[in-house]
Amino acid sequence: MKRTLLVGLDAACWEYLNPLLQAGQLPNIQKLMDTGAWGVLNSTMPPWTPTAWSSIVTGKNPGKHGVFDMLRREPGANSFTMTDALHRQGTPFWKYLNDAGVRVGLVNVPFTYPPTAVDGFLVCGFGTPGTARDITWPPEALPWIESRFGSFVATVPAEQLRSSQPDEILAAEMQHQASLVEAGIELAERYQVDVLAINLMLTDHANHKMPVLEQVQKAYIQSDDDLGTLLKSWQPDNVLLISDHGSSRLKGDFLLNVWLREHDYCVYEDGILSQQKSTLNWILKEWLQDHDGRRGLIGKALRRCIQFGLPRLPRVFQKRFWAMVERDVPFSESHMRLNTNPDFRRTTLFPGSLYSGLLYFNLSNREPGGVITPADRNSILSRLKAELSMIVDPENGKPLFTKIYGSEEIYFGPAAEHAPDLIADAYLSHWNIRTRQPAPFRGKRHGQYFVTFDHNGDYGWHSPDGVFIFSGSAFQPGQAASPGHVMDVPATLLHLYDIAQPDDWDGSVQLGLFTAELSQRPVQVQPGDEEPTAVSPSGLSSAENESIHSYLRALGYLE
Numbered sequence: 001m002k003r004t005l006l007v008g009l010d011a012a013c014w015e016y017l018n019p020l021l022q023a024g025q026l027p028n029i030q031k032l033m034d035t036g037a038w039g040v041l042n043s044t045m046p047p048w049t050p051t052a053w054s055s056i057v058t059g060k061n062p063g064k065h066g067v068f069d070m071l072r073r074e075p076g077a078n079s080f081t082m083t084d085a086l087h088r089q090g091t092p093f094w095k096y097l098n099d100a101g102v103r104v105g106l107v108n109v110p111f112t113y114p115p116t117a118v119d120g121f122l123v124c125g126f127g128t129p130g131t132a133r134d135i136t137w138p139p140e141a142l143p144w145i146e147s148r149f150g151s152f153v154a155t156v157p158a159e160q161l162r163s164s165q166p167d168e169i170l171a172a173e174m175q176h177q178a179s180l181v182e183a184g185i186e187l188a189e190r191y192q193v194d195v196l197a198i199n200l201m202l203t204d205h206a207n208h209k210m211p212v213l214e215q216v217q218k219a220y221i222q223s224d225d226d227l228g229t230l231l232k233s234w235q236p237d238n239v240l241l242i243s244d245h246g247s248s249r250l251k252g253d254f255l256l257n258v259w260l261r262e263h264d265y266c267v268y269e270d271g272i273l274s275q276q277k278s279t280l281n282w283i284l285k286e287w288l289q290d291h292d293g294r295r296g297l298i299g300k301a302l303r304r305c306i307q308f309g310l311p312r313l314p315r316v317f318q319k320r321f322w323a324m325v326e327r328d329v330p331f332s333e334s335h336m337r338l339n340t341n342p343d344f345r346r347t348t349l350f351p352g353s354l355y356s357g358l359l360y361f362n363l364s365n366r367e368p369g370g371v372i373t374p375a376d377r378n379s380i381l382s383r384l385k386a387e388l389s390m391i392v393d394p395e396n397g398k399p400l401f402t403k404i405y406g407s408e409e410i411y412f413g414p415a416a417e418h419a420p421d422l423i424a425d426a427y428l429s430h431w432n433i434r435t436r437q438p439a440p441f442r443g444k445r446h447g448q449y450f451v452t453f454d455h456n457g458d459y460g461w462h463s464p465d466g467v468f469i470f471s472g473s474a475f476q477p478g479q480a481a482s483p484g485h486v487m488d489v490p491a492t493l494l495h496l497y498d499i500a501q502p503d504d505w506d507g508s509v510q511l512g513l514f515t516a517e518l519s520q521r522p523v524q525v526q527p528g529d530e531e532p533t534a535v536s537p538s539g540l541s542s543a544e545n546e547s548i549h550s551y552l553r554a555l556g557y558l559e
Ligand SMILES: [Zn+2]
Pocket: 010, 011, 048, 049, 204, 244, 245
């Protein structure tokens, strides 16, 4: 049987690839382009790894697979848990391949933990708790890997990402990717697979964490070398190189959470002053020192007075006080207010992940104690859309948001009811949309809601357009006439093996990219999934949840 390599170059985009290709620094990618069809691959909204990869795995739009975010809103609650493989609805593409007798190996495919049986093998990818040891299928694959290559973990440990300098992080990520590639090749031979799917995430992580573009380029050059190793050692007949979304460098953050609070859409819990004494103390120290240099005993007495008196002042005076403090200590009120939870008795909206720009209405027919009726939802949504679309980038005066969607505009299917209600798309603006927690104190403020910073945080983010290069004997070389979509990837893969398309898939076979013979092969249809009835509960223990949380925090995805 013919061998196919499905390789993810996570977050790759033509904007990053082209200068390196022109300089001859990506010889393996260049070789695939010379012998393949290539073009732009549109991502999902949001263009996030869990959402986009779930569409690649299932061939479906997020309204059917149900993965919208790193976090998943628990049905019937306003709390969130980490996304895992059990949250994803829909049969994965490898099941259809297996049913047709095609053996599949999966390495580092995001959100494949906990592992499930596959005819071939599985090494769980991004989204696996750092503490987990059950990270392969079959289970004995892990001890086998370790007997060959020494100790093996699914991801670079969170502590290492947090405590290291950018160059050290890059080196650790490079080494980890090399070990995945090495293990993947050996396992592919051992389990005699026909399709090997492997996601190289170095390119994505480097874009997030590296302050300078040259370091990101180093990650691309290394990944091209890893791709070369895969091609040389495993000798596939066809290669589907894809990215789940694109990349961009960041200007800074737009503080959507601060905006929502100041426009009274999101109300945070009271009683915060007593909970956050040390933060308030620090703010007051900074302020008094900046303000008129008061230190020592007088400063201490003043701080005491303010700590005691401030919560007792009417709201309007509190507001004036904070406006005064924020002149010297930017975002200090936000720090005090936004470190708490939304007050669900009074809040209209509440946010999902840290940067997602995904918002949920506090609906009376859905959230416990929700306050917005379904009828009010639509009028508030229209008002919010109008208000948000007025916001402009302070650097160029262009609208910050390309589009603001209500969930019903972009998702369809039985899982759409779990979607965020409002999706703010600023992925072409180069600003992060911060929906939880305020900006760092040391950030540089631009107007009321924009901040740039020079700390060791996030330097890159996602853009909606990824890439594809489909290369080998099945494909017609040249630039594709139109963009593909991530949902087309599994459809195209099934067509390579002449397997019928599940009738509930939303992607289509990219027939125009195949050679004449394969493009004329009729596309058969087979029954897809029966309608899913319920969302599965989280498959993770609370310790596992915390472990993924800590990893994603270290990468900058979560607070
Ligand atoms: Zn990604």
